[in-house]
Amino acid sequence: MNYKDKYQMWLSSPMIDEETKAELRSIANNESEIEDRFYKNLDFGTGGLRGIIGAGSNRVNIYTIGMATQGLANYILKAGQDRAKRGVAIAYDSRRMSPEFALQSALVLCANGIKTYLYGELQPTPILSYTVRQLGATAGIVITASHNPPQYNGYKVYWEDGAQVTHPIDRDIIDEVNNIEDFSYIKTISKEEAIDKGLLEIIGEDLLSKYINRVKELCFDRDLVARMGDKLNIVFTPIHGSGNKPVRRVLEGVGFKNLWVVAEQELPDSDFSTVTYPNPEEKEVFDLAIDLAKENDADVIIGTDPDCDRVGVVVKNKKGEYVALNGNQTGALMVDYCLRALRDQNRLAENACIIKTIVTSEMGKRIADSYNTKTLNTLTGFKYIGERIKEFETSKEYSFIMGYEESYGYLAGDFVRDKDAVIASMIICEMAAYYKEKGMTLYEGLEDLWQTHGYYKETLKSIEMAGKEGMEKIKDIMDGLRNDCPAKIADTRLARAEDYLMSKAIDFVNDRTEEIDLPVSNVLKFILEDDSWFAVRPSGTEPKVKLYFSVVGSDLKDAEEKASKLEKAVFDLIG
Numbered sequence: 001m002n003y004k005d006k007y008q009m010w011l012s013s014p015m016i017d018e019e020t021k022a023e024l025r026s027i028a029n030n031e032s033e034i035e036d037r038f039y040k041n042l043d044f045g046t047g048g049l050r051g052i053i054g055a056g057s058n059r060v061n062i063y064t065i066g067m068a069t070q071g072l073a074n075y076i077l078k079a080g081q082d083r084a085k086r087g088v089a090i091a092y093d094s095r096r097m098s099p100e101f102a103l104q105s106a107l108v109l110c111a112n113g114i115k116t117y118l119y120g121e122l123q124p125t126p127i128l129s130y131t132v133r134q135l136g137a138t139a140g141i142v143i144t145a146s147h148n149p150p151q152y153n154g155y156k157v158y159w160e161d162g163a164q165v166t167h168p169i170d171r172d173i174i175d176e177v178n179n180i181e182d183f184s185y186i187k188t189i190s191k192e193e194a195i196d197k198g199l200l201e202i203i204g205e206d207l208l209s210k211y212i213n214r215v216k217e218l219c220f221d222r223d224l225v226a227r228m229g230d231k232l233n234i235v236f237t238p239i240h241g242s243g244n245k246p247v248r249r250v251l252e253g254v255g256f257k258n259l260w261v262v263a264e265q266e267l268p269d270s271d272f273s274t275v276t277y278p279n280p281e282e283k284e285v286f287d288l289a290i291d292l293a294k295e296n297d298a299d300v301i302i303g304t305d306p307d308c309d310r311v312g313v314v315v316k317n318k319k320g321e322y323v324a325l326n327g328n329q330t331g332a333l334m335v336d337y338c339l340r341a342l343r344d345q346n347r348l349a350e351n352a353c354i355i356k357t358i359v360t361s362e363m364g365k366r367i368a369d370s371y372n373t374k375t376l377n378t379l380t381g382f383k384y385i386g387e388r389i390k391e392f393e394t395s396k397e398y399s400f401i402m403g404y405e406e407s408y409g410y411l412a413g414d415f416v417r418d419k420d421a422v423i424a425s426m427i428i429c430e431m432a433a434y435y436k437e438k439g440m441t442l443y444e445g446l447e448d449l450w451q452t453h454g455y456y457k458e459t460l461k462s463i464e465m466a467g468k469e470g471m472e473k474i475k476d477i478m479d480g481l482r483n484d485c486p487a488k489i490a491d492t493r494l495a496r497a498e499d500y501l502m503s504k505a506i507d508f509v510n511d512r513t514e515e516i517d518l519p520v521s522n523v524l525k526f527i528l529e530d531d532s533w534f535a536v537r538p539s540g541t542e543p544k545v546k547l548y549f550s551v552v553g554s555d556l557k558d559a560e561e562k563a564s565k566l567e568k569a570v571f572d573l574i575g
């Protein structure tokens with residue numbers, strides 16, 4: 001069925017509501033818009049789906065959400081009645097239509113006889129991970145599009161361990177979703193009927209309080225916080241999202257006294273009206289926070305994204321200017337702080353490990369090596385870090401300390417299995433207190449790490465390529481690099497090429513080919529003889545191709561020059 005036929009089918013279907021049909025009629029004379037909305041079904045990928053909110057098969061709406069949930073329900077039912085009785089937990093953030101999509105998901109599950117636990121108000125994504133584990137649920141759903149622009153929403157699926165679904169479960173769920181051929185396959189009941197039958201339960205305060213207490217127990221040095229809690233000045237912004245209550249409860253609960261919240265960004269706002277888009281990776285979202293920090297001489301600024309799984313950090317440099325740390329820099333500081341605190345308290349296990357992704361800086365590994373701590377790599381995506389934590393529960397091979405990725409996601413402890421900005425916010429403030437007690441800022445702490453371990457500089461460049469043509473262009477870029485990468489880049493010879501789609505690495509220095517023992521993923525990584533590297537992958541959630549760059553310099557200026565040279569060479573290469 002082509003896009004025109006799909007468009008007409010939606011207009012004529014008795015199962016599509018009149019409001020949706022009216023939206024579709026409003027684009028009747030816009031051929032390109034019709035094509036974009038219907039040229040494909042919105043992809044249900046390995047973690048769920050994400051897209052623009054609106055009418056159409058390539059949009060997020062109650063119908064595409066319903067089809068995804070019916071597919072998940074079918075998978076759970078095939079796994080046995082015990083799975084259905086254990087149920088599914090659902091949470092949502094502050095985005096447009098999030099409560100409606102969460103309720104729709106719940107009612108589809110309940111109509112299939114699956115017990116469902118639904119939060120009554122917005123909650124951070126990591127709390128859903130915790131909730132799945134605490135309830136012993138079979139699965140979890142979060143309605144969120146993370147840090148995407150306001151017009152987006154999405155749907156993420158978690159499994160019983162509290163991590164996002166991984167292979168082979170993800171593929172099996174995708175198959176079930178793809179088998180939903182039309183809306184008649186979707187079952188649903190009313191909210192009242194679901195409650196009357198005991199299938200729908202609204203989650204109250206109890207679980208949230210348990211989560212908050214578990215986070216506070218993770219505090220690495222309570223004596224430090226007791227000494228510095230009334231001396232450290234903190235500014236926090238939830239950027240209109242779900243982090244406001246839990247982050248404040250944790251920081252105040254462990255003993256941080258001087259906490260200012262950005263009033264203009266404190267309350268949930270689906271338009272994210274004070275920012276272009278709510279991404280803590282962009283320093284612009286901190287403009288209001290920096291103004292508030294200047295008024296109160298803040299030592300550290302933290303900002304969480306709408307579903308509160310990512311956190312950005314802004315700190316003072318030696319000149320007293322507020323500068324934003326990137327995800328790699330914050331991660332390196334956290335690795336050093338956590339391992340140092342555990343070592344100083346004689347609590348650092350011999351089999352301790354940290355976990356990072358393949359596109360995350362090697363600086364964290366260098367720091368971990370100095371503590372005789374193992375570093376493990378995973379593919380991009382925190383679900384793979386969660387998967388390793390689960391393995392360690394059984395094998396006892398390693399004791400997990402923390403995991404992180406360059407895209408501002410961090411986790412300590414094992415009671416959550418996804419990146420957690422509530423936990424990370426507490427650790428960041430601990431770090432800031434540690435350095436302040438030494439008469440230093442967090443940025444000066446980073447400079448100390450550079451001097452000891454090397455001046456690492458990483459950058460991320462994203463090229464947006466929307467629509468059908470964009471998808472084809474992204475494929476051309478990946479195919480070109482995969483099949484014809486030059487032997488020298490930026491005047492430096494290529495030492496190693498890693499193709500995670502083909503599970504193969506070529507070692508040019510030793511002239512050999514090696515197998516990569518990680519799940520298949522469309523990622524290419526090229527490592528040069530001077531330890532610089534770059535990686536390329538299509539985004540799994542946005543119409544973009546992402547390019548990651550990393551260099552190590554003799555000083556900061558040298559690192560910046562190397563980074564600029566490498567970026568230019570790669571962009572010239574891909575055209």
